[in-house]
Amino acid sequence: MLRGLATISFYADDMKAARAWYEKLLGIEAYYNVPNAEEPAYVEFRFGDFQCELGIVDSRYAHQQVGTPAGAIVHWHVDDLEAELDRLVELGATVLEGIVERGTNSGFRTAFVVDPFGNIIGIMNNPHYLEILEELKA
Structure with a gap:
């Protein structure tokens, strides 16, 4: 599992x-x-x-081609999607996909950037992540 x-x-x-x-x-x-x-x-x-x-x-140890955006996308939860997207761009990342609402009024929103080394970074607002975090704090 x-x-x-x-x-x-x-x-x-x-x-x-x-x-x-x-x-x-x-x-x-x-x-x-x-x-x-x-x-x-x-x-x-x-x-x-x-x-x-x-x-x-x-x-040198990669199992796939490196330097071009590829592979699975990992989404990291962020509290302020707009601000984090702006910060990534300021640091030299390139926007691959701007902010997209996922679902109807679900609160799930994503964006993707490519770091200066060709890796895709997904960032998102994820209400489920916040729910789990609150449950663990309780």
Whole structure:
């Protein structure tokens, strides 16, 4: 049984640039660098309400073509979709799909950007995420 997302892996040709870009986006430093911080082949961040793991892998180890938008889209919940979309663009991401309402008055809204390394980042307002978070707090 699938129990939840454990780690999301993105790929980059320039690991140092990718690490710096994601440190700026997330507002934290990578806590894990392999084999070391000076020449990383893999870096990892833990962030958010559930300490999600985001790994950046050197594209030499990719199982698919890297550098063009492709692959599964992971949606990260954000509280202010417009502001986060603007911030991603300011950081150098390119809008792949602007804000779209999903369903009729459901509260689910999405947008997609491509990071400077070719990875698709989905962001969304997700009422279900907020419901689960509130249940866990109770």
